Amino acid sequence: MVSRKITIGILVNLCRFVVALTFIFSGYVKAIDPLGTLYKLQDYLEVVHLSAYVSDYITLAVSVLLGGIEFCLGVLLLFAIRRRLVTRLLLFFMAVMTPLTLWLALDNPIEDCGCFGDAVKLTNWETFGKNVVLLAATVLLFMRPLAMPRFISRSNQWIVVNYTMLFILVSSSMSLYTLPPFDFRPYHIGANIRKGMEIPEGAKQPQFETTFILEKDGQRREFTLDDYPDSTWTFIDSKTVQTEAGYVPPIHDFSIQTTDGSEDITDSVLNHKGYSFVLVSPHFETASDANFGEIDAIYEYSLDHGYPFYALTASTDEAINHWRDITGAEYNFFLTDETTLKTVIRSNPGLLLLKDGTVIGKWSHNDLPGLDYKSPRLEDTEYGRMPEHSVTSKISQILLWYILPLMLLTFADRTWKFSQWIRKKEHSNRIYKLLKRKKNMRKKIVAGNWKMNMNLQDGIALAKELNETLTNEKPNCGVIICTPFIHLASIAQFLNQDVIGLGAENCADKEKGAYTGEVSAEMVKSTGAQYVILGHSERRGYYAETPEILKEKVLLALKNGLKVIFCIGESLEEREAGKQNEVVKAELEGSVFNLTEEEFKNIIIAYEPIWAIGTGKTATADQAEEIHAYIRSIIAEKYGQAVADDTTILYGGSCKASNAPELFAKPDIDGGLIGGASLKAADFMGIINAWK
Numbered sequence: 001m002v003s004r005k006i007t008i009g010i011l012v013n014l015c016r017f018v019v020a021l022t023f024i025f026s027g028y029v030k031a032i033d034p035l036g037t038l039y040k041l042q043d044y045l046e047v048v049h050l051s052a053y054v055s056d057y058i059t060l061a062v063s064v065l066l067g068g069i070e071f072c073l074g075v076l077l078l079f080a081i082r083r084r085l086v087t088r089l090l091l092f093f094m095a096v097m098t099p100l101t102l103w104l105a106l107d108n109p110i111e112d113c114g115c116f117g118d119a120v121k122l123t124n125w126e127t128f129g130k131n132v133v134l135l136a137a138t139v140l141l142f143m144r145p146l147a148m149p150r151f152i153s154r155s156n157q158w159i160v161v162n163y164t165m166l167f168i169l170v171s172s173s174m175s176l177y178t179l180p181p182f183d184f185r186p187y188h189i190g191a192n193i194r195k196g197m198e199i200p201e202g203a204k205q206p207q208f209e210t211t212f213i214l215e216k217d218g219q220r221r222e223f224t225l226d227d228y229p230d231s232t233w234t235f236i237d238s239k240t241v242q243t244e245a246g247y248v249p250p251i252h253d254f255s256i257q258t259t260d261g262s263e264d265i266t267d268s269v270l271n272h273k274g275y276s277f278v279l280v281s282p283h284f285e286t287a288s289d290a291n292f293g294e295i296d297a298i299y300e301y302s303l304d305h306g307y308p309f310y311a312l313t314a315s316t317d318e319a320i321n322h323w324r325d326i327t328g329a330e331y332n333f334f335l336t337d338e339t340t341l342k343t344v345i346r347s348n349p350g351l352l353l354l355k356d357g358t359v360i361g362k363w364s365h366n367d368l369p370g371l372d373y374k375s376p377r378l379e380d381t382e383y384g385r386m387p388e389h390s391v392t393s394k395i396s397q398i399l400l401w402y403i404l405p406l407m408l409l410t411f412a413d414r415t416w417k418f419s420q421w422i423r424k425k426e427h428s429n430r431i432y433k434l435l436k437r438k439k440n441m442r443k444k445i446v447a448g449n450w451k452m453n454m455n456l457q458d459g460i461a462l463a464k465e466l467n468e469t470l471t472n473e474k475p476n477c478g479v480i481i482c483t484p485f486i487h488l489a490s491i492a493q494f495l496n497q498d499v500i501g502l503g504a505e506n507c508a509d510k511e512k513g514a515y516t517g518e519v520s521a522e523m524v525k526s527t528g529a530q531y532v533i534l535g536h537s538e539r540r541g542y543y544a545e546t547p548e549i550l551k552e553k554v555l556l557a558l559k560n561g562l563k564v565i566f567c568i569g570e571s572l573e574e575r576e577a578g579k580q581n582e583v584v585k586a587e588l589e590g591s592v593f594n595l596t597e598e599e600f601k602n603i604i605i606a607y608e609p610i611w612a613i614g615t616g617k618t619a620t621a622d623q624a625e626e627i628h629a630y631i632r633s634i635i636a637e638k639y640g641q642a643v644a645d646d647t648t649i650l651y652g653g654s655c656k657a658s659n660a661p662e663l664f665a666k667p668d669i670d671g672g673l674i675g676g677a678s679l680k681a682a683d684f685m686g687i688i689n690a691w692k
């Protein structure tokens with residue numbers, strides 16, 4: 001499933017790059033040659049007999065738009081901007097173009113479809129094949145537009161879109177005003193026209209076959225040269241068809257005739273040694289006369305220096321004369337094929353400078369060389385020399401003005417996005433940790449163990465004071481006071497047990513009966529108490545409470561609905577022998593690990609190292625944390641991590657207001673079981689406030 005997804009992802013993105021680069025290339029070559037695109041559109045309009053109805057301005061606007069739209073769609077696809085819309089438009093585009101090119105391939109009304117302008121020439125069948133591949137690719141893109149990762153974030157997409165539109169519009173307009181920056185035609189700067197017309201030796205010649213129709217005795221038959229019959233047959237007709245195409249030179253239709261058609265001057269123009277100016281206008285009827293003054297100045301300059309000047313056109317005499325009238329042109333006009341002239345230069349009119357039959361300069365009428373009668377001879381001007389590195393410098397300009405800014409933008413955007421992602425990840429990690437902590441927010445408790453202190457009155461007074469204080473200042477933790485049995489019932493009367501829990505310090509290991517001096521768990525519960533401390537080291541030590549006795553006490557306490565604060569902890573010798581873990585584990589196993597998970601949830605563990613109780617020696621926060629974490633880990637082993645995470649583990653042993661904050665800051669220390677410091681309200685409050 002995953003690998004299928006990856007395969008589709010790779011395929012989609014492969015199609016994305018193929019389609020995007022094809023559209024960018026075909027769009028760009030059209031956009032930088034709007035006149036070329038216009039000529040091609042006019043050819044199409046002629047084929048469908050609509051040329052008379054569509055004005056040149058509309059066709060020109062369509063050419064600029066067509067190239068621009070193709071280019072923008074390609075760039076948008078490359079950057080994966082508005083993926084759904086772009087893939088829909090591309091599919092629509094290809095769904096229209098593919099059948100159109102099938103028609104071209106079948107009917108051949110136009111030899112070159114013009115998909116890639118003049119940059120790449122394909123036969124009509126090749127074009128159709130190319131479109132079938134692109135159509136299949138766009139169908140896949142249409143189906144999976146979101147499998148294309150973005151190169152730029154949504155918030156910055158508008159920069160790419162607007163900059164691309166601006167770039168292609170400016171490129172198109174500049175090409176229209178001057179000339180296309182890249183000239184893919186056979187009359188580009190540096191091309192020798194004569195050479196372009198040559199057919200190399202050994203080049204494939206076109207093959208023709210002639211069929212003869214002859215008649216004898218009223219019967220007609222077809223013959224070829226190989227089986228041509230005798231003279232008894234009478235010749236009726238013959239037809240010649242081309243059976244194989246031969247080599248066609250890049251320039252095959254260049255000829256210059258005088259306007260009366262009496263003389264062909266092609267050779268004399270192309271063989272001329274030195275410079276000659278050629279003014280080109282396919283039709284003077286539609287030519288711009290805005291710069292006629294500069295053209296006339298160049299003509300005068302050519303006369304002064306003896307450079308021939310030819311004006312080539314396919315216009316009628318009437319149009320030529322009209323041009324003469326409005327511009328005062330005195331140069332000579334010659335006739336050349338209209339398509340050839342449109343191919344020579346994309347400007348009407350445009351100017352060519354030939355040297356020894358080689359094109360060394362091409363100018364739009366908007367950008368003519370500033371030559372007049374004062375200018376020096378051509379060899380002494382920049383115009384008379386072949387421009388160097390013109391293509392490389394144009395490519396670097398595109399790099400500098402379009403590709404580089406977009407690359408920088410993409411880089412900046414991706415870096416920004418990456419840092420945002422990192423920040424988000426950190427944030428979600430923090431939230432995750434917080435949630436985790438929240439999840440593990442087991443109850444924090446500060447419990448007092450009064451031990452055998454306080455007479456009834458003092459105990460009641462202390463309990464009242466605590467009750468009042470804690471009712472007023474809500475504590476940030478649970479508070480419990482565990483008192484001698486005799487206090488319980490009295491204190492329970494007034495204690496706000498929502499704020500302070502009440503517990504006993506012990507209970508019997510028997511349910512009831514003849515156990516003089518003992519207090520049962522049921523009796524404790526009946527006072528209103530909810531907790532009982534069991535397993536305290538003082539009871540284990542002074543009253544020989546064994547793990548078995550404690551096990552019974554715990555079971556009875558739980559049975560009577562009391563929660564148990566179960567104490568564990570090692571002696572000094574055991575700590576010094578490094579046996580603390582062993583000891584606490586044995587204590588838990590001996591008395592509480594027999595409980596079910598549900599029962600265990602009513603147990604609060606109090607780790608009280610015996611050597612720290614009432615001695616003023618506290619375990620360091622790290623020591624305490626280490627063993628608390630160990631205790632939690634063995635609970636996790638026994639009952640699972642969730643139960644372990646929910647178990648409150650208190651620390652006891654010389655815990656005071658001064659060391660409580662450091663101890664309570666440890667992740668596995670959930671509060672304290674306080675002896676001496678729980679006997680004075682202020683001391684006890686100091687510890688409770690450590691949670692604030």
Ligand SMILES: O=C(CO)COP(=O)(O)O
Nearest residue numbers: 449613614653654675676
């Ligand atoms: O035993 C204790 C609590 O049960 C601890 O006593 P101290 O706080 O007096 O050291």
